[in-house]
Amino acid sequence: MKIKLLLSASFIVCISSFISLHAKDKTFIYCSEGSPSSFNPQLATDGTTFNATIPVYDKLVDFKVGTTLVEPSLAKEKPKISVDGLTYTFYLRNDVHWHTTKYFKPTRNFNADDVLFTFDRQRKKDHPYHLVNGGTYEYFNSMGMGELIKDIIKVDDYTVKFILTKPEAPFLANLAMDFASILSKEYGDYLIKIGKKEHIDTEPIGTGPFIFKRYTKDTIIRYEVNKDYFEGRSPFDQLVFSITPDASVRYQKLKVGECHFAAYPSPTDLNAIKKDKNLRVMEQEGLNVGYLAMNVDKKPFDNRLIRQAINHALDKKSYITAIYLGNARVAKNPIPPSMWSYNDEIKDYEYNPERAKKLLKEAGYPKGFETKLWVLPVSRPYNPQGKKMGEMMQSDLAKIGIKATLVQYDWPTYLEKSKNGEHELLQMGWTGDNGDPDNFLYTNLSCDAKTGGANRARWCNTQFDEKLIAAKKTDKLDKRIVEYKEAQKIFHDEAPWVTLAHSKVSVAMSNKVVGYKIDPFGRDRFYGVDLQE
Amino acid sequence: MFRYLSQRIVVLLIAFFGITIIAFSLIRLAPGDPITLLLGERSVSEELRKEMTANLGFDKPLITQYFLFIYQGLQGDLGTSVITKRPVVDEFFQRLPATLELGIIALLFAITVGMPFGICAAVKRNSFFDYFTSFTSLAGYSMPIFWWGLVLIIIFSVHIHILPVSGRMNLMYDIEPITGFMLIDVWLRGEGMPAFIDVLKHLILPGIVMGTLPLAVITRMTRSSMLEILKEDYIRTAHAKGLTNMRVIGIHALRNALIPVITVIGLAFGSIITGAILTETIFSWPGIGRWLVLSVTQRDYPVIQGGIVIIASMIIMINILVDTTYAIVNPKMRKQT
Numbered sequence: 024m025k026i027k028l029l030l031s032a033s034f035i036v037c038i039s040s041f042i043s044l045h046a047k048d049k050t051f052i053y054c055s056e057g058s059p060s061s062f063n064p065q066l067a068t069d070g071t072t073f074n075a076t077i078p079v080y081d082k083l084v085d086f087k088v089g090t091t092l093v094e095p096s097l098a099k100e101k102p103k104i105s106v107d108g109l110t111y112t113f114y115l116r117n118d119v120h121w122h123t124t125k126y127f128k129p130t131r132n133f134n135a136d137d138v139l140f141t142f143d144r145q146r147k148k149d150h151p152y153h154l155v156n157g158g159t160y161e162y163f164n165s166m167g168m169g170e171l172i173k174d175i176i177k178v179d180d181y182t183v184k185f186i187l188t189k190p191e192a193p194f195l196a197n198l199a200m201d202f203a204s205i206l207s208k209e210y211g212d213y214l215i216k217i218g219k220k221e222h223i224d225t226e227p228i229g230t231g232p233f234i235f236k237r238y239t240k241d242t243i244i245r246y247e248v249n250k251d252y253f254e255g256r257s258p259f260d261q262l263v264f265s266i267t268p269d270a271s272v273r274y275q276k277l278k279v280g281e282c283h284f285a286a287y288p289s290p291t292d293l294n295a296i297k298k299d300k301n302l303r304v305m306e307q308e309g310l311n312v313g314y315l316a317m318n319v320d321k322k323p324f325d326n327r328l329i330r331q332a333i334n335h336a337l338d339k340k341s342y343i344t345a346i347y348l349g350n351a352r353v354a355k356n357p358i359p360p361s362m363w364s365y366n367d368e369i370k371d372y373e374y375n376p377e378r379a380k381k382l383l384k385e386a387g388y389p390k391g392f393e394t395k396l397w398v399l400p401v402s403r404p405y406n407p408q409g410k411k412m413g414e415m416m417q418s419d420l421a422k423i424g425i426k427a428t429l430v431q432y433d434w435p436t437y438l439e440k441s442k443n444g445e446h447e448l449l450q451m452g453w454t455g456d457n458g459d460p461d462n463f464l465y466t467n468l469s470c471d472a473k474t475g476g477a478n479r480a481r482w483c484n485t486q487f488d489e490k491l492i493a494a495k496k497t498d499k500l501d502k503r504i505v506e507y508k509e510a511q512k513i514f515h516d517e518a519p520w521v522t523l524a525h526s527k528v529s530v531a532m533s534n535k536v537v538g539y540k541i542d543p544f545g546r547d548r549f550y551g552v553d554l555q556e
Numbered sequence: 557m558f559r560y561l562s563q564r565i566v567v568l569l570i571a572f573f574g575i576t577i578i579a580f581s582l583i584r585l586a587p588g589d590p591i592t593l594l595l596g597e598r599s600v601s602e603e604l605r606k607e608m609t610a611n612l613g614f615d616k617p618l619i620t621q622y623f624l625f626i627y628q629g630l631q632g633d634l635g636t637s638v639i640t641k642r643p644v645v646d647e648f649f650q651r652l653p654a655t656l657e658l659g660i661i662a663l664l665f666a667i668t669v670g671m672p673f674g675i676c677a678a679v680k681r682n683s684f685f686d687y688f689t690s691f692t693s694l695a696g697y698s699m700p701i702f703w704w705g706l707v708l709i710i711i712f713s714v715h716i717h718i719l720p721v722s723g724r725m726n727l728m729y730d731i732e733p734i735t736g737f738m739l740i741d742v743w744l745r746g747e748g749m750p751a752f753i754d755v756l757k758h759l760i761l762p763g764i765v766m767g768t769l770p771l772a773v774i775t776r777m778t779r780s781s782m783l784e785i786l787k788e789d790y791i792r793t794a795h796a797k798g799l800t801n802m803r804v805i806g807i808h809a810l811r812n813a814l815i816p817v818i819t820v821i822g823l824a825f826g827s828i829i830t831g832a833i834l835t836e837t838i839f840s841w842p843g844i845g846r847w848l849v850l851s852v853t854q855r856d857y858p859v860i861q862g863g864i865v866i867i868a869s870m871i872i873m874i875n876i877l878v879d880t881t882y883a884i885v886n887p888k889m890r891k892q893t
Contacts, residue, residue, distance in 0.1 A: 050727075052727060060639045060640050060641075061640060061641060066641065068594050068595065068596060068598075154611060156641035157611060157612060157636075157638065157641050158611045159591065159594065159608040159611055159612065161591075161594045161595050161598070161600075161608070164600045164604050164608070165595055165598035165599065165600050169604070221641070224641060225641075225642070237730075237732060239732075239733060239842070240647075240650045240651060240842050241651065241840075241842030241843075241846070241847070242723065242724060242840070242842045243723075243727065245730065263727055265723065265727060265840070266840060266842075267722060267723075267840045268837050268840060268846070269837050269838055269840070271706060272706075272709065272721060272722050272838060272839075272840065275709055275710070275713065275714055275721050276721045276722065278714060279713060279714055279717070279721060281720070281721055281723075281727075433586070433853075434593070434853070435586070435589070435592055435593050435855050436586065438592045438593070438595075438596065438597075439589075439592050442592070442599060451597065452597070453597055466598070472599070474601075475599035475600065475601060476599040477597065477598060477599040
C-alpha cells in the first residue's frame with residue numbers, strides 16, 4: 024500500500040513539474056504542409072523551405088509585411104542608385120547580432136563581409152562554398168542574377184556597392200527575395216576550420232527574430248526567440264513547426280487546438296472553418312495567374328484570329344465556380360489586379376461562341392480543326408484541377424468545331440516537353456516572386472524567355488519586347504507604369520494566352536491569433552504575430 | 557538444410573543485382589530531370605543548365621554512373637539527395653526507426669488479434685462467430701486506408717478527445733532522438749512514464765490503421781489453414797487418443813497451420829516497410845514510405861536508387877529468415893532438400 028502511495032505521489036509530482044516547466048513558455052505552433060529541403064533559402068525553390076528559413080534570416084531589403092513594397096531591413100535605408108542605374112550603394116546597420124547557438128558562438132556583428140559572402144557563394148565558381156551541397160542555386164540563376172551582377176565592392180565595414188552589367192529596375196525587388204538572405208561569413212570560416220562546410224545549410228546561423236534550435240526529420244522544427252533581435256523581441260518564447268502533410272488532418276489539429284495556424288487549408292474545408300466560432304480564415308488575392316498558352320510556332324495558332332477565337336470560346340466564369348470553388352477571379356491581363364501598372368482599361372474577351380465561330384471562318388477554318396490540349400498534371404494555386412478544367416475546355420472548344428484531344432504527362436515530362444515547344448495548347452501558370460510586373464511579363468512573354476523555354480506560347484513580339492526593356496531601364500515608376508500598360512494592350516490584341524484566373528490565397532488560424540498579415544507571395548511570417556489569451 | 561539455405565541465398569543475391577540495375581535505369585528512362593523539377597515553371601540558359609547538371613554529377617555517361625553507384629554503394633555510400641543535399645544512407649536510417657516502430661506495433665496488433673480470431677473461426681466453423689470474422693476481415697481487407705484513418709481521427713481525437721490527431725508525441729516534450737525509437741528514447745532522455753504513455757497514445761491510431769490490412773489477411777489465412785489441418789487424419793487420431801481440445805488445436809493443428817501464416821507475416825512486414833505511405837501521410841509519421849514516394853515525384857535519383865537498394869536488401873534478409881523459419885518449423889522441408 025505504501026509503495027503504491029509513494030509511486031502515485033511521485034507520478035503526480037513528475038507530471039506537475041513537467042507542466043510547470045513547460046507552461047512558462049509562450050509557444051506558437053504552426054501546422055506546416057511539408058519538410059524543408061534545406062535551411063538555406065539559396066538552395067531552395069519551394070515555399071515550404073522558405074517558410075522554414077524566414078524566421079532565421081534577414082535580407083538587405085525586405086517586402087513590407089502583407090505588401091509587395093520593398094523596405095530596408097539589414098540596410099539602414101534604401102540604396103543610393105547612380106544616374107546610369109548601374110550602381111546600388113547600401114549603407115548597413117551596425118547593431119545586428121548573429122545568433123548564438125550550441126554549435127556556433129559569433130564574435131562580431133553583421134557587416135559588409137557577410138553580404139559579399141552571401142552573394143559570392145552563389146555567383147563565383149571559385150568560392151569555397153560554391154559547390155557545397157549541390158551548388159545549383161536555381162532561384163539566383165533563374166532570376167538572371169549571375170549575369171546581372173558585375174561586381175560587389177566592400178567600401179567599408181558598413182557600406183557595400185553592387186555594380187550591374189545593365190540597368191535593371193526590378194533588381195531591388197530581387198534583393199528582397201529569399202535567395203538573398205544574408206549568411207554569416209564568420210560561421211562559414213569556422214566551418215571550414217573544423218572541416219564541416221556542409222553544415223552551413225543544415226544548422227543555420229542568421230540574424231532573424233528566431234534562432235534555429237532543432238529539426239526532427241519530417242516531424243518538428245523548433246525555434247527559440249532571438250531576444251536581441253534588432254527590430255524587437257517577438258512575444259513568443261518558442262516557435263514550433265509541426266509538419267502535417269495532409270490538409271484535412273491540419274484542419275482537425277487546428278480544431279482540437281494542437282496548432283494555432285494551418286498552412287494551405289483545403290478549399291473543401293474552408294466553409295466549415297469559417298463556421299467554427301473558434302477559428303477563422305483570412306483570404307487575399309494571390310500574386311498569380313493561370314493561363315492557356317497557344318504555341319504560335321505551330322499552325323494554326325500562328326494566326327492571331329484563331330487565338331482570339333479561342334479566347335472567345337472559353338467560358339472562364341464557369342471554371343471559377345467549378346475548378347476554384349469560387350476562390351478566384353477571372354483574369355483579363357497577364358498580371359494580377361493587385362500589382363501596380365495593372366491595365367484595368369482593357370476589356371476582356373467576352374464568352375461568345377458565335378463571335379468565335381466568325382473569327383474561325385475569317386481565319387479560313389469554318390469547320391474548325393483538331394488539336395491537342397495538354398492538361399496540368401499537378402495541383403497549383405493558379406490551377407488546382409488541370410484535368411477537370413481540360414474537360415470543360417474540351418467541351419467549350421467542341422461548341423465552335425475545335426476537336427481537342429486531352430494530353431497528360433507527369434510533371435517533369437510536362438515541363439521538359441513544353442519547354443521544348445512540343446505542345447499546341449497548354450495549361451500553365453505563374454506565381455510572382457518579387458511583386459514586379461517584369462517578373463510576370465519579361466519572365467514569361469519576352470523573346471529571351473522563348474529561348475530559355477519559360478515563354479510557353481513561344482510568342483516573340485518586337486514591339487512588346489521594346490516596352491518591357493524600356494521599363495527595365497528606368498527607375499521612374501510613372502514611366503514604367505506607362506510602358507507596362509501599353510505592353511498589356513499589345514498582349515491583349517495579340518492574344519498569345521487565354522488568361523484564365525487569379526486565385527485567392529487562404530490561411531486558417533485559431534481566433535487567438537492576432538497581428539497576422541497575409542503575404543501576397545504565399546509565405547507565412549510569424550514575426551509581429553501574438554496570441555490573445 | 558545447409559544446401560537448402562545456400563541455394564536460397566544465391567537466388568536472392570542474383571535478384572539483388574537485378575534490382576540495382578532496374579532501380580538505376582528505370583527512373584532515368586523517364587523524361588525530366590531534377591534540375592527541370594527544381595526550376596519548375598522557370599528556366600535558365602542551356603549553358604547554365606549544363607553547369608548545374610555537372611555540379612550534381614549527372615553529366616557522366618550512364619554506365620559510369622552505374623558502376624560508381626555500385627562501387628560507392630559497396631563502401632556504404634549511396635550518394636547524396638539532390639533535394640536535401642544530405643547522404644541517402646543518413647536520410648534513410650533517420651527515418652527507418654519511425655517506420656519500424658509503427659510497423660512492429662501494427663504487426664503485433666495484427667498477429668495478436670488476427671491469429672486467435674482465425675483459430676476460433678476455424679474451430680467454430682459456420683457459426684455466427686465464423687461469419688462475423690469472415691465479414692469483418694473482408695471489410696478490413698477492402699477498407700480505403702485514407703478514409704479509415706480520418707474516421708478514427710474524427711471519432712477518437714476530435715469527438716471523444718482521448719487520442720491525439722497525429723505526430724509521434726506531444727510537442728511539449730522536446731526530446732532529441734537517440735535511437736529514433738521514441739518508446740526507448742523517452743527513457744534514455746529521462747522523461748519517464750508520462751512521456752512513454754504519450755508516445756504509446758500516439759501509436760494507437762496509426763498502428764490500428766496500418767495493421768488493419770495485415771490483420772484481415774492473417775485472420776483469413778489462419779482460418780483457412782486451420783480448416784485444412786483440422787480435416788487431417790492425425791488430428792482425428794489425436795482426438796481418438798483422448799487428448800484435450802486445447803492440446804489438439806494448440807500443439808498438433810496450430811504448429812502445422814503456421815507455415816502459410818508465417819509467409820503472410822513475412823510478406824506483411826515487407827509491405828509495412830514500403831507500403832506505409834498513406835498511413836504516414838495521414839498521421840504525419842516521419843517514415844520512409846512517404847520519403848520514397850516524394851523522391852520519385854522529385855526525380856531525386858540518388859534517393860530512389862539508394863532507398864530501393866536498402867529496402868531490397870532488407871526484404872532479402874527477411875526472406876532468408878522466413879525460409880530458415882520454415883525449415884525449423886517444418887522438418888519435412890529440411891528432408892526434402
